[in-house]
Amino acid sequence: MDAVNAPTLPAALAETREDFLALGVSDRLQLLLEFSNELPGLPERYRDHPDLFERVIECQSPVFIFVEVADDDTVAMFGTAPPEAPTTRGFASILAQGLSGLSAAEALAVPDDFPQTLGLAEAVSPLRVRGMTGMLARAKRQIRERLAERG
Template identity: 75%
Template sequence: MTDHALPDALAEIRDEFLALDEPERLQLLLEFANELPEIPARYADHPELTERVAECQSPVFIVLEVDADRRVAMHATAPAEAPTTRGFASILAQGLTGLTADEALAVPDDFPQTLGLTRVVSPLRISGMTGMLLRAKRQIRSRLV
């Protein structure tokens, strides 16, 4: 199956999850949690520049940048004691960063449901990741005007 809207980085992440049995998918999600890139100091020192993702039970904050070439960079913070949520933030940060704005905006809104995690983590956590994605797209659109 070819996903024309799914950029290579996110397609690779999805395929990596789907190649595993469900218990191993959870382990992979925890590995992503450990790989969440540090938020740049310009945001760490000014949290008011980030947006709280209300759909997440844990305090997750994101900020999206779009440069002059319309390339996206996503930065996120999520507490270490919320590894599932942190893993989702890491997947999106790694998968969206480097895309063009148009590629990022074309990511299907249901991408979180395609990772094969719906039976491994709670629906609330999946909806948190969906909230992150939708807020990321909204921030990208707001930076294009």
């Protein structure tokens, strides 16, 4: 962990990164698949509103995300990805679990290169890592938009 990113990486994401880096390449892929099985389901209020979700076009698979910011600035990230795209589901799960519960400021402070720091470049294609980077960028943009909407 480098000194530049250490202060801004929230505990849950720092722990996830440490978990990945402690493993060999094949075990990192297995951990990513475990995360894919842990992608939180959508709350009832969003199940019938696919129009609220934004497609992450950087992902090869159809991935959609939506971020809400509560009145107390707490972030909640939701995502959908098909079961037949476990890598992408894993990335969405890491971000949904890692960003949800943070303050908007904490989420916005997550380094843009966080996906590249997980040590997955050897296990999955660069295009897939780029997809996770796109998810993070879109989540941060949605947080900024939600804050701006409040004035």
